[in-house]
Amino acid sequence: MTKPADTGMTEASAPVILGQNSGPLSRAISRLRGHSFAVANLLMAPTMLWLLLFLALPLGVILVYSFGSRGTYGDVIYGFAFDNYLRAFSPIWLPVILRSFLFAGIATALTLAMGYPLAYFIAIYGGRRKSIYLILVMVPFWTSYLIRTYSWIVILRSQGVVNTILQWANIIDNPLDLLNTPFSVILGLTYGFLPFMTLPLYASLEKLDKSLIEAAWDLGASRIWALLTVTIPLSIPGIIAGTLLVFIPAVGDFVTPDLLGGPDTLMIGNVIQQQFLSARDWAYGSALSFSLMAILLIGIFLYVRKVGTENLA
Amino acid sequence: MNDGTPSTIEQCEDCAIRLEGVTKRFGDFTAVEKMDLGIRRGEFFSLLGPSGCGKTTTLRMIAGFEEPSEGAILLDGVDVARLPPYRRNVNTVFQNYALFPHLNVEKNVAFGLKRKKLPKDEIATRVADALRMVELGDRATYKPDQLSGGMQQRVALARALVNLPSVLLLDEPLGALDLKLRRQMQLELKHIHKNVGITFIYVTHDQEEALTMSDRIAVMNMGTVEQVGSPEELYESPGSRFVASFIGTSNFIDGVVQWTATEGSIVLGDGERVIIELPEDGSRPVTVELSVRPEKIRLRESGEEVQPGQCMLRGTVRDVVYLGMTTQYSLHIPSLDRVFSVLEQNVEIASDQTLWVSGEEAILTWHPSHNRMLPSSGA
Numbered sequence: 167m168t169k170p171a172d173t174g175m176t177e178a179s180a181p182v183i184l185g186q187n188s189g190p191l192s193r194a195i196s197r198l199r200g201h202s203f204a205v206a207n208l209l210m211a212p213t214m215l216w217l218l219l220f221l222a223l224p225l226g227v228i229l230v231y232s233f234g235s236r237g238t239y240g241d242v243i244y245g246f247a248f249d250n251y252l253r254a255f256s257p258i259w260l261p262v263i264l265r266s267f268l269f270a271g272i273a274t275a276l277t278l279a280m281g282y283p284l285a286y287f288i289a290i291y292g293g294r295r296k297s298i299y300l301i302l303v304m305v306p307f308w309t310s311y312l313i314r315t316y317s318w319i320v321i322l323r324s325q326g327v328v329n330t331i332l333q334w335a336n337i338i339d340n341p342l343d344l345l346n347t348p349f350s351v352i353l354g355l356t357y358g359f360l361p362f363m364t365l366p367l368y369a370s371l372e373k374l375d376k377s378l379i380e381a382a383w384d385l386g387a388s389r390i391w392a393l394l395t396v397t398i399p400l401s402i403p404g405i406i407a408g409t410l411l412v413f414i415p416a417v418g419d420f421v422t423p424d425l426l427g428g429p430d431t432l433m434i435g436n437v438i439q440q441q442f443l444s445a446r447d448w449a450y451g452s453a454l455s456f457s458l459m460a461i462l463l464i465g466i467f468l469y470v471r472k473v474g475t476e477n478l479a
Numbered sequence: 480m481n482d483g484t485p486s487t488i489e490q491c492e493d494c495a496i497r498l499e500g501v502t503k504r505f506g507d508f509t510a511v512e513k514m515d516l517g518i519r520r521g522e523f524f525s526l527l528g529p530s531g532c533g534k535t536t537t538l539r540m541i542a543g544f545e546e547p548s549e550g551a552i553l554l555d556g557v558d559v560a561r562l563p564p565y566r567r568n569v570n571t572v573f574q575n576y577a578l579f580p581h582l583n584v585e586k587n588v589a590f591g592l593k594r595k596k597l598p599k600d601e602i603a604t605r606v607a608d609a610l611r612m613v614e615l616g617d618r619a620t621y622k623p624d625q626l627s628g629g630m631q632q633r634v635a636l637a638r639a640l641v642n643l644p645s646v647l648l649l650d651e652p653l654g655a656l657d658l659k660l661r662r663q664m665q666l667e668l669k670h671i672h673k674n675v676g677i678t679f680i681y682v683t684h685d686q687e688e689a690l691t692m693s694d695r696i697a698v699m700n701m702g703t704v705e706q707v708g709s710p711e712e713l714y715e716s717p718g719s720r721f722v723a724s725f726i727g728t729s730n731f732i733d734g735v736v737q738w739t740a741t742e743g744s745i746v747l748g749d750g751e752r753v754i755i756e757l758p759e760d761g762s763r764p765v766t767v768e769l770s771v772r773p774e775k776i777r778l779r780e781s782g783e784e785v786q787p788g789q790c791m792l793r794g795t796v797r798d799v800v801y802l803g804m805t806t807q808y809s810l811h812i813p814s815l816d817r818v819f820s821v822l823e824q825n826v827e828i829a830s831d832q833t834l835w836v837s838g839e840e841a842i843l844t845w846h847p848s849h850n851r852m853l854p855s856s857g858a
Contacts, residue, residue: 375575375577377573377574377575377577378577378579378580380542380544380564380571380573380577381571381573381577381578381579382579382590383543383544383563383564383565384542384543384544384564384565384569384570384571384639385565385570385590385591385594385638385639385642386565386591386594386595386642387565387590387594388563388565389563391594395590396579399581400579400580400581
C-alpha cells in the first residue's frame, strides 16, 4: 500500500500559499477579527459599567476621604494630609494586623488541607455524581453567612451543643471556653470560606488529564509521589485562585470575629468597621482600608510571582 | 474460540509476558474474556481489533491500570496481576503521549530514573542517550507544548524506553499523527525496536500498521483472541471469517461440497465451479465457507477457455477503481448473489488499452490453493 509521495508536497506548500495570500480571504478574516473585537467589548460592557459604578467610584471616594479629616459631627472635612496614613501604620494596630494575617493564614491553610482532598475526590472519583457533590459543596450558600455564623454560637457557647454533649458524656466537668476565642474565629473563617477554596481547586483538578497520573505511576511513582510531582504542580493555578479567594476576604472579615470572637481576637476588619460606624471617623477608616489594600496587593503580587514561577520552572 | 485453533500459549517457554485465563468485567460488561496469550521475549507483538474489542483493556491490565477480574499476568514468570503499576517493570507510551506539561523534555525523560534513585550523572547520561536515540538531543530544555506531535511522540517513547522495561506497551501511539508522519514513525519504531531488543506490545485498530510492524499479531474481537500469528499467516490463512474480513479484504463462498478421492467441489452450474483441496486433517464437511483474497483472482473474457483445475465463476463488472499500480473491481456473481472484490495488477495495461468497464461480463478464475476453508461459526 504505497501512496505516491507527491501528496505530501502539496500539503507542505499549501500553508505557504495561504500565508502570502493578501486576497479577499485574508481581508475577510481581518474584518471578522475586528468584528469579534467589537462583540467582545459589547459583552464586557455591562460588567465594566458595574465595576466602574460600584467599585472604581466608591474606591475613588474612599481615596479622597482618606486624605481628609473628621468633622465635629462625624462628617468628612476634605483636605490633603497624610495624618490618617501615619496613624494607620502606628504600632498600636500592628498586633491587630499581624493577628488578622495569622488567622486568615491559618484559615487558608486549613481550607486548603480540607478542600484539596475533597476537590480531588470529586474531580477524579466523582463520576456521574460529580454535580451532586458540587451542589453539596455549595449548599451552605443557600443560607445567609450571618445565620450560619450565629449557629456556631449555638454550637460553641458554654451551654451549647458541644459542651452539653461533652458534659453529658462525663468527658468534662466544666464547660470549655470555645466561643470568643481565636479557636472559634479561625473555625468560623475556615467553615465560611471552605467552598471558595474547593471550587477553584475542583476546576483545575477536573481539567487535569488523568492519564498524566497514570503516566507517573507507570514510571514508578507511588501514589504519594505522583501527587507531589504531578497532580499538585499541575493544580497550582487552582491553589493560587483558592488561597486568594479565601485569604483576601478572610483578612478583612469583621463579621466572624465580631460574632464568634472576643476582646483578644480583634481583627483589622473590626477596626475599620469601628472607625466608620462607632467612631464615625470616615477619613481614618478610609486610610485604614487603603493601607490594608496596599499591603494585600503587594503580598498577592509577591505570592503569585513566587508560586507561579516555581510552577513554570 | 474455535476448537480447531491451537492454544496460543504453547510455543513460549521463555515468555516475556504471559496471560492465563485473564478476564475483565466492568459491571455487567465483559471487556476481556478468558484470554490466554504468550508473548515472546524481544518480540514486536500487536493487539489488533476494532474499537471495543478489549485490546486497550488488555494493555491496561498488563500496565497495571486495571486489575483483572480473574486470571494471572506473568511478567518474566512472576504474577503481577495484583501489583500496582509502579511495582511492574513495564512502561507505557500513551495514546495522547501524556507528557508532563510542567516539566521540560529532559525532566520528562528523567522522571522514571529519578524514582529509581540512580546517581545523578548516570541519569544524565541515560537521558541524553535516550534523547539522542529519538533524535531530540537538541530539544532537552523544551517544554512539551513547544514540540510538534511527532516530537512529543518521540519524547514519550524515550521517557518509557530509558527505564529499560521488560516490556514496552504502546497504546495506539501513532493515532494522532498525520499519515505521512505516521508512516515515518512506523519505520522509526521498528528500527528502535530492533536496536533496543525490548519486547514491544502494540495496540492498534489499523490492520495495515499491524501488518507492517509486527512479528506476530493477536486479532481480537469482542473480548477474545480470534487468532494469533505472523502477518503472513493471518493474511494467507485466516482462521475465522472475522480475521479474513478484518485483515485485508476477502471474498466469501459457501455451499454444499461434493467430495471425491482427490478433491471437493462446489458446483454452481453453467461451468462454474469452486474446487477445494482435500483438508489435511481428513475431515470432509458437508458445507463449507471459503475465503479468497481479491488479488488471487484473475479476470478473463467471458468466452475464454478456463483450465480444468482452476476455480471459475461468472460475474458482471459493477465498479472499477483505478489505483495506479492496481485496479480494483467489484463484480456481481449471480450464482452466489454476492459481490466479489478483485484486484488486478496493471502490468499489462498500456496507455492505449482499456480496463474492464462497468456492465461487462467476465470470468473469474483462481487456483484452488488460494481457497481458505473457514471453521463454520454458529452452524
